[in-house]
Each structure stands twice: as C-alpha cells, then as structure tokens.
Amino acid sequence: MKDFKDTIKKIYHEEKLIFILMISNAVLATILFFIGVVNLNPSSAVVKIGYGDIGGYRSGSWADMLVFPILAIIFGVFHTLIAMRIFRKRGAGMTKFFLITTSALILGATIVLLRLLEKV
Numbered sequence: 001m002k003d004f005k006d007t008i009k010k011i012y013h014e015e016k017l018i019f020i021l022m023i024s025n026a027v028l029a030t031i032l033f034f035i036g037v038v039n040l041n042p043s044s045a046v047v048k049i050g051y052g053d054i055g056g057y058r059s060g061s062w063a064d065m066l067v068f069p070i071l072a073i074i075f076g077v078f079h080t081l082i083a084m085r086i087f088r089k090r091g092a093g094m095t096k097f098f099l100i101t102t103s104a105l106i107l108g109a110t111i112v113l114l115r116l117l118e119k120v
Contacts, residue, residue: 029076
C-alpha cells in the first residue's frame with residue numbers, strides 16, 4: 001500500500017500528463033459503466049448484442065450486455081493499476097502510450113454500445 005501511495009505522489013509531482021490521463025480514463029470508464037448499467041433491460045427477451053458485416057445485427061439475451069459494465073471496471077480500475085506498474089518498470093513514455101491506448105479502447109467500447117442501443 002505504501003508503494004501505491006508513493007507511486008501516485010511521484011506521478012502527481014513529476015508527470016502531470018500521466019496523472020491527467022489516469023483521471024480521464026477513470027471518468028470515461030465511469031461514463032461507460034453508467035451507460036451500460038442504465039441500459040440493461042432484464043425484461044427484454046432479445047437485444048442486439050453485436051453487428052457483423054455480412055449478417056447485420058446479432059440478437060442475444062440481455063445478460064450478454066453485461067460485458068460493457070465489466071469492461072468499464074477493467075478499464076477504470078485494473079488499467080490504472082497496470083499503468084502505475086508500467087510507470088515504475090518502464091517509465092513515463094510507455095505509460096503515456098498505454099493510457100492513451102486505454103482511452104481509445106474506452107471510447108471505442110462506448111461507441112459500439114451506443115450503436116447497439118441505436119443512440120448514435
């Protein structure tokens with residue numbers, strides 16, 4: 001726990017961009033989590049769970065949509081912990097790359113979710 005606090009302090013004092021990226025990832029993941037949870041509809045028997053180029057939309061059960069809140073938790077919590085470990089082992093450059101890639105993944109997952117919900 002002490003190592004965790006020391007790493008956060010070091011990131012905050014030395015690498016402001018990494019700290020901002022970590023906060024933005026947490027915010028984006030929280031948005032993805034709430035959009036995913038709010039739009040779960042257990043009363044619906046069939047929902048759109050995917051899109052294929054050949055077959056169009058694929059249907060499935062509402063429980064298949066739990067993947068989006070789970071992804072949000074993984075991106076928000078575990079990727080932040082992984083980013084701190086990368087910072088300790090590999091440095092600031094690799095950490096920035098990892099966090100920017102995570103942001104792109106979160107935005108991509110949000111767009112896919114919104115398209116499946118026909119909001120976009």
